[in-house]
Amino acid sequence: MIREWDAMLNGASSVPEERWHAARDLAEAKGFKFIEANELLQGPVEDIVTRVEAVGAGSRKARLQAASALLGTTPPPKITVTRALDLYWELTETDQRGKSDDQIRRMRNPVIKAFKNFVDVVGDKAVSGISRDDMLDFRAWWADRINESSCKASTANKDLTHFSKVLKRVNDLKRLGYDLPVSGLSFKEGRKEPRCPFSTNWIRDRLLEPDALKGLNTQARCILLGMINTGYRPIEGAALLPQRIKLEGAVPMIEIRPDEREVKTDRAIRDIPLAGVSLEAFREYRDGFPRYRDKPGLSATINKFLRGNGLMETPKHSMYGLRHAFEDRLLEAGVDERIRRDFMGHQLSREQYGNGASPRRALECISLIAL
Known part of the structure; x- marks a missing residue:
């Protein structure tokens, strides 16, 4: 009875889909499945009679509402x-x-x-x-x-x-039951162009040339420099909170965590040691980068600056190529695949065992390729 009352109250809603759902709930509360009138008329007369008898007593409004639900005359909502x-x-x-x-x-x-x-x-x-x-x-x-x-x-x-x-x-x-004609419409896509990694010489001789990045605002510049020796995703660097930047102790590092935001995958939660220009960048911005934290525009700003100042190695390059260059340098230095994947936040191709390299060993690996 309470279910019936709830359904009848909801049936007074001005929202069409709420009234329609209320009719379905009311029919179920009375022990019937909601069937639209056109379909009900195709069935046995006995079913219709049983439903009419189940309308019951009550006010005229209540009887009309119950009849509409049991006989399927409540119109389905026209959801645009x-x-x-x-x-x-x-x-x-x-x-x-x-x-x-x-x-x-x-x-x-x-x-x-x-x-x-x-x-x-x-x-x-x-x-x-x-x-x-x-x-x-x-x-x-x-x-x-x-x-x-x-x-x-x-x-x-x-x-x-x-x-x-x-x-x-x-x-x-919403249990609308529509037959949607939305399958089989996709286009055949061509080969996906891989992202272009920056060469080590280009990073060292062009991007890290004195005053090369002088015209870029300091927070964007430090996020870019931080990326060179950590390989983090730009948004990961921008999102770092002050407590996730650990510069004291034997192994300075950053901690990628789902702080006030969602990380891409569970494997993206990781610690990355700091060395070289990346360490210097975080020493300049110990409290992170509030200008770009949870705000748009970082990649566009940096890419525009690099292109406008002749700092892209080719027209196909983008800032993200620094992440790919980081892994290339680790590979060239012979760093173990497990450690590389831990730094990049990538899934392992096998079952994961243990905690991975110690912080000190991880710093040694970074130091091999740090610029």
Whole structure:
């Protein structure tokens, strides 16, 4: 009876999908599965009679609400594409826990872009009314852009993936039961270009040349210098809190932890010893880099500066090449694979045993290649 009362209260909602779910709950509370009227009419008359008899007594409003639920006349909600995206954020709120504001922004923006593109091409249609032709029109719009060489197939595939993922999740968690025509739409992608590592000579003779980085703001400059001998991801360096920068003792180091943000994987949680220009950079900024902590713009700022000052080794290089160069130098120095993967935060290709190298041994390995 309490379940019935709750369902009837929810049925008074002004939100269509809440009223529809309330009708389903009310039918189940009375011992029936909610079946839409058109489908119910195709079944045996006895089933309809049983449902009518189960409406029960009560006020006229209560009887009408129960009849609507039991006889399937409550209309299903017309959830538009943009409404589906709003519902998706509500339904996946727990997935966002542990992420920083900037990480949530980075997660949301590509999805928002995909939905904007669909609405621009097809319109803000009801999800139940999206046809295969609508999806093919969206795909054709992307095909035109790919053919004009204004974007890559991978960019189009991300849009298609984000759009279909959201609709599927909402359809599933809201138990809408729609047959979504969103499969088999991806484009064939070409070979993915690997990131270009900077050569040791280029780092030493160009990037570390006196005054080469003088025009770059000091926090961005120190994050870049810190990356040279640690190989951390730029966002990992920018996110470091003061207590994670350990400069005292025999082995100065930084600690990558999920502080106020989510790390990429469990293996990304690691300690990296400091040496060379990276150690000097953190001595200059012992408290980390508040200008870029959980804020956008770091990579764009550094890449723009390097390109504008002739400090990119080739047009295909980016700041991230310093991370790849770090592992190349470790490999050239003969550093064990387990230690390299521990520094990089990469998964092992086998079962992990033990804690890895001691801090002192890890510093010895870094010192072999430190610039």
